[in-house]
Amino acid sequence: MRPAARVQTAIELLDQIIVAAGSQGAPADRILAQWFKENRFAGSKDRRAIRELVYAAIRACGPVPKNGRAAMLRLAQMDESIALLFDGSQYGPRVLNPNEAAAEGGVAPAWLVEKLTKSEILGDDAAALLDRAPLDVRVNTLKADRATLTLEVESEPTAAPQGLRLLTGTQIEQSPEFREGKIEVQDTGSQLACLAVDAKPGETVVDLCAGAGGKTLALAAAMDNIGKLIACDTNRGRLSRLPARAERAGASNIETRLLNPGREMEELEDIAGQADAVLVDAPCSGTGTWRRNPEARWRLTDAELAKTIDLQAYIVDLAVQLLRPGGRLIYVTCSLLDEEGTDQMRAACERHHTLKPIRLVLPAGRERTGGVRLTPHHDGTDGFYIACAEKP
Incomplete structure (x- = not known):
């Protein structure tokens, strides 16, 4: 493919990504994978170049662009070599119109920038959210x-x-x-979150939002396969990937439990009041993972964020029921918004007067009201808030 044709293809893919972001459709990586599967004429160099153009354009835009062409025009403002490819050639983008408006730059839509600023994520800390992840x-x-x-x-x-x-x-x-x-x-931030659990051999540990089990496997290693490690999730597809991963890792003390949303305690009643540690790797806005999923900031809405915050509180309340006296609640979120971090833990301690915050000391991060915050700019990790509280 000629360079101009790659740019036009990227524009058309961006059109699909923008529509999908507004309708909670397929994520960008899946849209790209499907196009590559259906268009075998695009060689490996073409696929690499198109992917880089698409993600560079996504990162270059703050608010959701009007369309893919506006997004690419924003990138062209930053890279003259791309602007030169708007030449009207066959399979390439049509010639630039002097009155065409490029998409707006920035870190995120204005409402999200405001929330990040209130959470003291601004300047270099904010800009680094759109770097490429290691x-x-x-x-x-x-x-x-x-x-x-x-x-x-x-x-x-x-x-x-x-x-x-x-x-x-x-x-x-x-x-x-x-x-x-x-x-x-596994991102270093996720590894440090597991370190905060301080799981020991012989303990009963619950990973309450295990997903596909990345953190569960780290906990199994910390426990040296001794003790009870229970991995829970409400998503059957994600949880079903854990057994094969555990077998490859040699993790033999993991039990998986599929939970019914809203009726989780039906599957957890037998361990209520028995857990030495419960890890709540809470569902969140994902503002700390934009380096990996930059279009995620176009998908989030204020209403969706409010629902997520309510869900986080609900899961924390479940976790408290599982703790034995002296047990540890470890709350982790890959968000940098205080509403999902410090505010959430403060509210939990107010609801459950028996919870006592524990000061964490980790090899990276900075203290953030009741916990530790990791950021891409300061720590080179995904963005995280990690906190711990004990049930006396």
């Missing part, structure tokens, strides 16, 4: 150790005790270390 892995101590593991690719240690950072784009899942379960792809 590739981090966690060395699985059930099978290996960072001090002795040798990878064939370039890597450097991160702040997490078993974390390694690789070059972006490294095909690590093709490596023998990955296939043998010696390493897992």
Whole structure:
């Protein structure tokens, strides 16, 4: 494909992504994957170039663009080489009209920028939310150790005790270390969230929002496969991926439980008041993960955020019921909005007077009212809020 044709293709894909963002349709990566599957004429270099154009345009726009052309025009304002490709050539974008308006730049839609600012995410901290994310892995101590593991690719240690950072784009899942379960792809921030759980061999630990089990596997390694580790979720598809991952990792103390939304305690009644630690990796707005999913900031609405905050409080209340006296509640959210972090934990302690906040000391991050905040700019991780409270 000629460069101009790649730009026009990116514009057409952006049109689909913008529509999908407004209707909660397929995410950008799935839209791209489907187009590549249906258009085999596009070679590997074409696919790489189109992908880079699409994501660069998404990152360049703050509010939702009017259409894909407006988004690409915004990128063209920042890169003259792209502007030159609006030449009207065959399969390329039509010639630029001097009166055409490019999409607006910025970090996010105005209402979200206001909320980030109130949460003291501004300037470099805000801009870094749209950088490209690095590739981090966690060395699985059930099978290996960072001090002795040798990878064939370039890597450097991160702040997490078993974390390694690789070059972006490294095909690590093709490596023998990955296939043998010696390493897992996991952002350093997620690894530090698991470190905050302080799971010990012999304990009863509940991962209440386990998803596909990335954090569950880290907890199993911390427990050295000794004790009871219960991974729960309401999403059957995501939870069903955990058993195969656990087998590859050599994690043998994990029990999965599929929960019925609104009736979760039916599956948890037998462990009520028994858990030494409950990890609540809460559903959230995902403002801390925009480096990986930049179009997510176009999907979020104020109403959706309010529903998410209510759900977080509901899950925290479930977690409290599972704790034994002296048990630990670890609250984690990959959001940088105080409404989902410090405000949520403060409200939880007000609802449950038996909860006592515990000061966390982690290898990275800064204190943020009752917990620790990690940001891409300051810590090189995804954005997180991590807090812990004890039930005396």
